[in-house]
Amino acid sequence: MLSTTDLRGTALSVAELRAALPRAEYDVEAALGAVAPIVADVQDRGAAALLDCAERFDGVRPERLRVPADVLTAALEMLDPDVRRALEVSIERARAVHADQVRTDTTTQVAPGGTVTERWVSVERVGLYVPGGLAVYPSSVVMNVVPAQIAGVGSLAVASPPQRDNPDALTGYPHPTILAACALLGVDEVYAMGGAQAIAAFAHGFTDTTAPTEGGAHPRCEPVSLVTGPGNVYVAAAKRMLKGLIGIDSEAGPTEIAVLADATADPDHVAADLVSQAEHDPLAASVLVTDSPELADAVDAAVARRADATKHRERVRTALTGKQSGTVLVDDLDAGLAVVDAYAAEHLEVITADADTVAARVRNAGAVFVGPYSPVSLGDYAAGSNHVLPTGGCACHSSGLSVQSFLRGIHVIRYDEAALAEVAPHVVTLAEAEDLPAHGEAVTARTDPQGAPR
Structure with missing residues (x-):
């Protein structure tokens, strides 16, 4: 049921990987x-x-x-x-x-009499x-x-x-x-x-x-x-x-799951997770990345069984057979990590031997689900994590929804007269280097009033 992209024996750049991997069309x-x-x-x-x-x-x-x-x-x-x-x-x-x-709020004293406070509002x-x-x-x-x-x-x-x-x-x-x-x-x-x-x-x-x-x-x-x-x-x-x-927060696209798995993974568990994500939408993406052809075959068979038996079988089959879903075969877990980092999935499951160590190496994912007992559906509902996550590869530069999403950091600067005088020459030098002399004069008007322009 799942199409296969065989990357074994290749050494692709990040850009080449992104072009080769399954992805939904979303214009x-x-x-x-x-x-x-x-x-x-x-x-x-x-x-x-x-x-x-x-x-x-x-x-x-x-x-x-x-x-x-x-x-x-x-x-x-x-x-x-x-x-x-x-x-x-x-x-x-x-x-x-x-x-x-x-x-x-955090206050940093950058000089005697000079502070910068980051205030969160x-x-x-x-x-x-x-x-x-x-x-x-x-x-x-x-x-x-x-x-x-x-x-x-x-x-x-x-x-x-x-x-x-x-x-x-x-x-x-x-x-x-x-x-x-x-x-x-x-x-x-x-x-x-x-x-x-x-x-x-x-x-x-x-x-x-x-x-x-x-x-x-x-x-x-x-x-x-x-x-x-x-x-x-x-x-x-x-x-x-x-x-x-x-x-x-983001321009959210169709939901997606990537599963990085090796031969130790239970194929029925992986299949269940791929089907669960396909249940969302005909454009939902379900991607398996593995170095085990045997696991890939077993997952594909389990996916077919589960897709036929599930309530929303038509929607699920459309998603699983679409160009956005499939299996990616790699040489080893290092290559698999390169693939999932290039893909930057909304949800990434790591079901491998020593899953904690492998998951710690992931750099690009909206959320990472570690080990055989941390399915994405747990995070959808009751893990405590947030499920509003970046999609479409945006996890390489964006984060999921959090308290931080609703806060703004405001820098509050307070220098006394001595602190301003101490740094004034540097401000003036940089203002002149940028050909913005009035910037420097805004400082010297305070520290050297006699030298101010008349």
């Missing part, structure tokens, strides 16, 4: 043309445009864009107790991990996007909200597409499990809006004419400073278009 640039009029319409018509988009793309016209508080409460009350407990465990573990990411308002296409993602609510709350974000809003197949009382609102997760986390600003239009609404803000008036006027959804969360190609295109007006 954000091409989607910009479709997204531009949507973004402009939301900027121009606000709530009316959002309602029209919901009817056009989601097949339902919400009665309200902002989900009322009683609807959030009702969704939590109807949540299956086992699902609620599982979400609570996910939240508890995510909070424990992300709490250790909090930054503290949270983003004031963020928009958190939770997709709602082929699957339901309450876990993405957890992964977005928990680090934002721990970072100290004072104002956050969640958007997720409206659903036409909800129970009657919730028709036109996001999926009930999404709403319940928001309620569990204490998020009360939730909007029934999806796709590029949701990103545009967060970026530009809008007057919510679907909500009851407050003091004679309809309430506002104020613009945000940052948008995070995964989505389809149109969400990614809207993020690209609006970047600069807003900050973004």
